């Protein structure tokens with residue numbers, strides 16, 4: 001029976017793949033429920049099944065059944081349950097439909113465990129059972145097969161960049177501006193989210209303008225440029241490692257010093273923090289976020305900004321993977337204070353900011369679209385409370401969700417990447433004599 | 434050594450050995466990270482075991498101050514009771530006057546323990562995740578606190594306290610009370626994760642613009 005085999009495979013993960021950290025978390029949770037109000041999904045729907053602890057329990061009850069004495073002998077006493085096909089379906093609803101793996105609950109847990117790590121482990125069990133949403137798997141497979149999740153050909157990329165370069169020269173009135181591609185020996189390789197090429201090319205132009213103003217030696221790449229990682233969302237460490245390896249190896253082959261990751265929260269997190277663990281080695285290049293790079297340029301006086309060019313009040317959405325799970329927290333603030341006349345913080349913000357609702361790969365899981373938008377109500381309320389007219393976020397994934405929230409909740413704001421806000425405020429460098 | 438003292442001593446030994454076995458069999462060790470740190474893992478771990486316990490450190494404590502205080506009082510009383518059980522093995526009596534303090538502390542712990550149990554029963558989100566053992570473990574610990582009150586007010590009842598305490602020690606590695614060990618491992622991993630990434634104790638400051 002197909003279901004029985006799926007259950008067996010998921011059980012195999014529970015037995016063989018559990019590491020000390022996740023097992024400690026599973027044993028440490030006391031079901032105190034103090035994490036409940038930290039989760040945007042639960043705050044939005046009020047459903048007891050949406051609390052972080054309820055999602056942890058979707059894994060923990062099976063852990064107790066198969067890995068603890070009381071769970072084996074008196075399962076009813078300790079709430080231990082057999083893993084069944086129905087239980088796996090409930091785990092899908094919990095680990096995908098109700099969780100973006102944003103990790104906010106980890107900051108509030110009374111014991112000091114990370115519920116999102118347990119829920120991610122639940123996704124690994126689902127991967128083995130063949131129950132990861134198809135949209136996430138399709139993007140993972142596209143990246144593995146073609147080097148990017150949108151299956152863009154090398155020609156698509158090069159043509160788009162050439163067109164953007166022409167356009168940027170006209171916009172800036174500077175024929176010296178370049179969007180270099182595949183230039184070995186450049187100091188910086190700038191890698192992208194493929195959606196930028198297809199749908200948001202202006203964010204590439206913005207980056208080009210900033211690199212140009214900073215006088216950076218940089219290049220794009222026509223292959224292996226995709227910073228997104230749906231292997232990560234599928235909790236498929238092997239695939240995630242292979243996807244990240246393509247980008248890191250491309251940077252190493254080009255001989256750059258720095259791999260600058262465009263505005264993508266999970267792209268930064270995977271390349272900066274997770275890939276070295278998947279690959280078993282540190283990259284030979286420094287992995288840095290474009291946000292950090294812009295802050296460095298400002299600190300070094302390599303770019304100058306005129307905040308009056310962004311006169312409307314701007315608020316900032318902190319991407320969970322860049323901020324809470326990535327540690328890039330203050331740089332975007334330094335940048336925004338220089339780039340916008342009025343920067344208004346959301347409440348709460350920084351590491352305690354709420355997820356926009358579009359994390360965890362949910363934008364690719366159409367079966368959960370309604371839940372995703374409903375869970376985004378907390379973010380919409382946060383935005384509305386700031387009174388800002390512009391919302392910026394250094395993450396294309398968040399930008400997609402914020403644009404949808406803008407339409408759905410009628411927020412009446414403009415949604416922009418941080419690079420676009422900075423590019424709008426750029427004081428052009430003096431022409432080269 | 435009295436029989437209850439012997440039973441208590443053996444319970445301590447068995448409990449400790451069981452915890453060691455549990456800890457060693459926890460799962461595959463996590464490899465030393467390869468990603469270069471952004472900040473200090475050690476600082477994160479120090480934070481996890483110190484400042485992170487303060488009521489203003491976590492949103493959950495700030496929002497649920499009553500539960501936070503009840504939890505602190507409850508756990509403080511449990512540790513005091515365990516300390517008293519250890520002292521009873523080495524025949525050290527609490528100093529004069531301490532009995533009243535201990536009785537009050539145990540009573541406060543008992544009240545808080547029962548209060549937390551009441552909250553579990555009243556709150557829908559908690560009921561949804563509660564198991565019979567959540568109730569049993571709470572009552573078990575409260576029984577020890579009650580026996581502790583009896584023992585400090587009536588020293589003749591010390592053997593009862595010792596036997597109830599021994600039963601709790603034997604039970605602890607089996608059920609949710611094992612969190613007393615795994616909390617330590619969890620916090621170490623938690624502190625390492627957020628410390629290395631520069632999220633806790635505090636974010637790395639970024640230099641301001643020049644020029």
Ligand code: SF4
Pocket residue numbers: 038039040041051052055098099100101102103104105106115116119355
């Ligand atoms: S990781 Fe985020 S979405 Fe998932 S349970 Fe925790 S707070 Fe909720």
Ligand code: SF4
Pocket residue numbers: 028029030031032033034035036052053056108109110111112113115
């Ligand atoms: S706060 Fe931590 S220990 Fe309490 S229920 Fe949530 S995850 Fe479990």
